[in-house]
Amino acid sequence: MSDALAQAFEGQRARLVGVAHRMLGSRADAEDAVQEAWLRLARQDPAAIDNLAGWLTTVVGRVCLDVLRARRARPEASYDDGLSEIVVVEDVAAPEEDAVLADSVGLALLVVLDNLGPAERLAFVLHDTFAVPFDEIGEILGRSADATKMLASRARRKVQGTHSSGEERQRQRAVVDAFLAASRAGDFEALLRLLDPDVTWRTYGPRGLVVRVGAAEVVNHARRGARAAVTLRAATVNGEPGIVTWGPTGKLLGVMACTVVDGRIVEILSVSDPKRLSGVTSAPPPSSEE
The missing domain is CATH 1.20.140.160 (PhyR, sigma-like (SL) domain)
Structure with a gap:
């Protein structure tokens, strides 16, 4: 050639x-x-x-x-296992981050x-x-x-309908931010209000895929993790509003993406498997203030 x-x-x-x-x-x-x-x-x-x-x-x-x-x-x-690669960017309106979002699926x-x-x-x-x-x-x-x-x-x-407008993305982000705040505060009544009754939470952990269905089940799972000494940060995960979790030493512990419909979270996809997390693209490091 x-x-x-x-x-x-x-x-x-x-x-x-x-x-x-x-x-x-x-x-x-x-x-x-x-x-x-x-x-x-x-x-x-x-x-x-x-x-x-x-x-x-x-x-x-x-x-x-x-x-x-x-x-x-x-x-x-x-x-x-049906899970695409994970692309994470901070929720900051910077041109370079917009480019990452445009390239993610x-x-x-x-x-x-x-x-x-x-x-x-x-x-x-x-x-x-x-x-x-x-x-x-x-x-x-x-x-x-x-x-x-x-x-x-x-x-x-x-x-049709899978692409959200800028205003709709902001509304979806607000719902996930409220979920993040309620998780931090341990306000489980608020969590229930933010979740669709039939919400599905799929977690890819070290032992494989675990699926939880129903708002009560999801809230109970959130309750068990509420006392963990972790840093939570809002992020965009593969184009969806999500959350990134870091440990006290700065180790990436988990990534979560939420699908929001009509003001409620209808699906959560989270990854805690270290092997999968090792391939996370553009995950923001925690700041010293957090």
């Missing part, structure tokens, strides 16, 4: 990783997909490629499609995308997020442009 072609590929790498990340929900899987595109490019005659960006997008799209279909066929082999959106068929997911992500024309997406799927447009439209209807 010529140096010029390798340099051109590197110029496309960030965009390709973004495409694959949104398709697969995992940075590691996205990097693998892009690496596969690199290997396939190395076996190609550069003179046969008229549009490198389009060619690479097509290859990455097909690789991602194969991965998604394999997950459907073998759900027990799904990535990381929100937990709620990821859940919706996982419910789409592989073809629907590819059509939606490539067209609605990266403005790839339907005829090019159709080539990846082996379908007509009109059929691909219908796939994207169907996927869009399923996804």
Whole structure:
């Protein structure tokens, strides 16, 4: 491979990783997909490629499609037990943090995308997020442009409503902040008011996944952890309002993301498994004041 072609590929790498990340929900899987595109490019005659960006997008799209279909066929082999990588940023309106949020895949959106068929997911992500024309997406799927447009439209209807406006995100943040304050104060009546009666709390701990259902069960679990000597901080976790927990020595102990609907928390996802936490991206360290 010529140096010029390798340099051109590197110029496309960030965009390709973004495409694959949104398709697969995992940075590691996205990097693998892009690496596969690199290997396939190395076996190609550069003179046969008229549009490198389009060619690479097509290859990455097909690789991602194969991965998604394999997950459907073998759900027990799904990535990381269905839990995507964790991206944490402080809730401070700084441009660099906005960029991190824009690049993360929100937990709620990821859940919706996982419910789409592989073809629907590819059509939606490539067209609605990266403005790839339907005829090019159709080539990846082996379908007509009109059929691909219908796939994207169907996927869009399923996804509709998962993206929150700025005002809605602020309202959701306020609910989680109130939950954080009630936890700190041990105000369990307030906790009950903030939780949907059928709230689900999924915790990924060292021994695996534990699921708790119902406001009373969630409050009882919060009560058991209320006396712990920890530092709690509001944060945004994979695009969702959440909480980060630190130990007295500054060790990261847990990350929590909350899904808020109509002013109440309907789902909590938390991670306390040290192995998983070791891969947390951009977790803010506790300040000396806390």
